[in-house]
Amino acid sequence: MTTISIIGSGNMATAIGNRAVQHGHTVELLSRNTATAKALADQLGNGTTVGTFGARPAGDIVIVAVLYAGAVDAVTQFGDALDGKTLVDITNPFNADASGVVTTPGNSISQQIAAAAPGSAHVIKAFNSIFGGVIAENKPVDLLFAGDNAEAKARFAEFVESLNMRALDAGGIGMAHALEWAGILLVGLAQNGAGFDVALGAKTTAI
Amino acid sequence: MTTISIIGSGNMATAIGNRAVQHGHTVELLSRNTATAKALADQLGNGTTVGTFGARPAGDIVIVAVLYAGAVDAVTQFGDALDGKTLVDITNPFNADASGVVTTPGNSISQQIAAAAPGSAHVIKAFNSIFGGVIAENKPVDLLFAGDNAEAKARFAEFVESLNMRALDAGGIGMAHALEWAGILLVGLAQNGAGFDVALGAKTTAI
Numbered sequence A, B: 001m002t003t004i005s006i007i008g009s010g011n012m013a014t015a016i017g018n019r020a021v022q023h024g025h026t027v028e029l030l031s032r033n034t035a036t037a038k039a040l041a042d043q044l045g046n047g048t049t050v051g052t053f054g055a056r057p058a059g060d061i062v063i064v065a066v067l068y069a070g071a072v073d074a075v076t077q078f079g080d081a082l083d084g085k086t087l088v089d090i091t092n093p094f095n096a097d098a099s100g101v102v103t104t105p106g107n108s109i110s111q112q113i114a115a116a117a118p119g120s121a122h123v124i125k126a127f128n129s130i131f132g133g134v135i136a137e138n139k140p141v142d143l144l145f146a147g148d149n150a151e152a153k154a155r156f157a158e159f160v161e162s163l164n165m166r167a168l169d170a171g172g173i174g175m176a177h178a179l180e181w182a183g184i185l186l187v188g189l190a191q192n193g194a195g196f197d198v199a200l201g202a203k204t205t206a207i
Helices: A011-022 A034-044 A068-082 A109-116 A132-137 A150-162 A173-194 B011-022 B034-044 B068-082 B109-116 B132-137 B150-162 B173-194
Strands: A003-007 A026-030 A061-064 A086-089 A122-126 A141-147 A165-169 A199-203 B003-007 B026-030 B061-064 B086-089 B122-126 B141-147 B165-169 B199-203
Touching: A003 A011, A011 A026, A011 A034, A011 A132, A026 A034, A061 A068, A061 A150, A068 A086, A068 A109, A086 A109, A086 A150, A109 A122, A109 A173, A122 A150, A122 A173, A141 A150, A141 A173, A141 A199, A141 B173, A150 A165, A165 A199, A165 B173, A173 A199, A173 B141, A173 B165, A173 B173, A173 B199, A199 B173, B003 B011, B011 B026, B011 B034, B011 B132, B026 B034, B061 B068, B061 B150, B068 B086, B068 B109, B086 B109, B086 B150, B109 B122, B109 B173, B122 B150, B122 B173, B141 B150, B141 B173, B141 B199, B150 B165, B165 B199, B173 B199
Parallel strands: A003 A026, A003 A061, A061 A086, A086 A122, A141 A165, B003 B026, B003 B061, B061 B086, B086 B122, B141 B165
Antiparallel strands: A122 A141, A199 B199, B122 B141
């Protein structure tokens, strides 16, 4: 059991926070909107706390659960308070009609976050190829992730597995852009028959 | 049961051809390399024929199973012989180290093939988020696809389901680029622990 910090207080913060507390972790919420964060902390219960936006997070793993357009700014606001932290970028930088992403190869939001974060922080892309509703359902499911630092990835994978998810390593942070496209693919599948109760996964016997 | 034409005689032609004949379909092989095509036809058996490269394929569904760099040229060589056919683009246009794709949004190999094919042909992207070995294993598995023409997609999905695969529609042909990135993601997962006995899929209970 560990303490997880979540920057944000929206739908994905709610889904991930819920799943974390259900598996015995303690959650700290860090949001510009303190009222929303306090309401979510009450909802999550189990010792969930509300920290100060921009102050050093309590958890070693910090989920950056804000919309893509604000992710780099949020990380910049925390600055050196994120020294040594593992930052989890969950963003989907979709264009207006979700037909593609606004990022380019080598310049995923994860890589933009890494450039804005302290050099001692490690960035992992994850939680963007799964719908919030599926996270909240608490069923076993695949969770695809990517990042450069082996130690940070191992700790993150351990956390993910503790949530009854199978952590599937896609490779280095360069793979974050492939995951951003995977977010587009997931929405395409959802809108064309698969429904929104799905996550991308990898296996041979998927029926 | 139907007749499927496959342009090519390599690993993917072998895998898809094998799976097709195992489920009662008849396969026609169309390859520049007639000797290889004849050897593969002998291997596949079950009435597999070898057609003439560039001549009108026997099947309504034509799998373009050549490497990406040669796909547009192959389709161009067939020209009007592909009138009204459903062309299935299975290519993965990877860069040299499989860290990304050489195509750009809106200009996937599928879209390049569509531009080179007769206007009456329909292009579907499929079979590129699954390893050939998994196709050959004949286990139930997800098969992601994309394309613009509803009727062609319905017939293709019926063929896919007859192979004991679940056909998952990702949307229009613009989604082919997302599928090309999905090929990169699949290789990343394979190389980082998942192994090569996998295919991308979409479900909530993936463990």
